[in-house]
Amino acid sequence: MIRATREPLPGGGLVLAVPDGTPSPAALRFERAAPHRWVLRQGERLLVQGRSEGDGCCRELHLHRESGYRSPLPPVSAAAMRTRPDWPHRYARQLEETTLGPLHRGRWRLGPVTTFAPGIWSTDLVRTWPDATLDLLCGGGWHGVLPLRPLPVPDAPRVKAFRKHAREGTLAPVLVWWVSFLDGWIVLDGHDRAAAALAEGLQPPCVALVRVVDDADWRATAETIGAAHRERLADLGARPPGPNDAHRRRTLDRYFAETIAALPYEAATTPCHEPGGPG
Template identity: 55%
Template sequence: MTGTPRELLGPGGLVLDVRGRPGPAALRFETAEDGRRTVLRQRERTVLLGGLTGQGCCHDLRLHRLDGYRSPLPPIASSRMRSAADWVHQYARRLERSDATPLDDGRWLLARRTWFEPGVWSADLVRDWPAGLLELYCGGGWHGVLPLRRLSPPDAARVKAYRKHVRDGTLAPVLLWWVPFLDGWLILDGHDRAVAALAEDRTPDCVVLTRLPDEDAWRREAEQPAEGHRRHSARFTGTERQRTALEEGYGAVLAGLPYEPSAVRTWPLTGGTPAWEVLARAAMFQFPGD
């Protein structure tokens, strides 16, 4: 996939309009039992199993990850990191050429992110391997970071090299994938770079990949605020300054709709729950203490 149409959003952001990839994507979620059983596959390799436990609106998601995940980006040379690259555009080009990404038809945002809420990279970073437990709170989610491979220790040779880049301000950003049904991020590329930043008491600089709504979807979403705005404007009796503020607020709402995160596409797991249970038994046999 090359020459993908792009919408530039100023420094640190762009939208890829992916076409010709109807799916399933190479890196994709497959689900069974109304989403209570989840598999993340990269091509045909299972890299994550998830199962919801609990009743009502509050669930825990028990995870088991397997070795074999492959980054969709090629390795980034140390000399390249020192070249002040436009990482959003660099990552976009590399994702276009990769055959191991979540990209399928639709609009995808790539944007720099350098600030995260407290706890995202500490308490809610899943450091355990291979198992993990995500507490999906009622009315929200988990809001943390999930690695797709085992994290290296801070004194590993590659991490030490990256720590110098952190101190020099030249470390390439970590590539994350925003997954709304988890209310959290998966690390697609840069596991060791994340460890290096954290070892230097820094929040990792990131580029976040987010699926956006298609045009038809966000235009449907705009119908309700548009109708409310028409009704409110018809009976508005405030000052001209208040009307200006009303119009500006309405305009901001509409302008943001095309860039709100959209649900990640999931695909039915062939064989349903029995197939998931076979995968789970095989994983437990591999890691009997999990």
């Protein structure tokens, strides 16, 4: 069991700080396979093979998925959904307890996602199985949703049961994992719930798992930004006084404060481990 430190976030959600000494790499992990190739494993089980092809910055990513993925979360009951628990905290505890998830040393943000970019759950949702080809944007991103098992049909028994919860607004959120080099999301838990929401014409409610920057990294960035902020204020003070000086100072201070406040929660790079190597 992972024993992480929890930091509640304003507006809901939390950050899990997973300490040094936690086994790494995690059970659910990406590994390099060859140039322009990677795999996703859960334990020793191969789940996804990815291969990018093409010239220039815009490439195609060819995926092949295998059966056998196991959710890191236990099944959710209808009774639990009707109690409407604090889902990010509930999922955090379950991710700490599982031996199937992606948590490893570092800081992880868990929080509700209410807004996605247009098309994420429609045109950019991978519905084919087991193979798929994704058009990567310049820089390598794609910004869609990748299920780790086939999405069931709308009239599948479990989906039909979840559709009632979707209509009532009590559907447990889908757990999605942000992967930086995909610039997209992987469904960790809730494939049936996602299918139920989509069958009702709704965007699935989601909780996002995002690895965020380590303390040392964001503090170093904050020092650099702070020095630049002080330099701008000094430049402003060295100029002849003007009627807009107070407004400029307030604007600089506000942007500085907003930037510093966001730094600890910015997404970090998703590691791609060497096969059999340390995290």
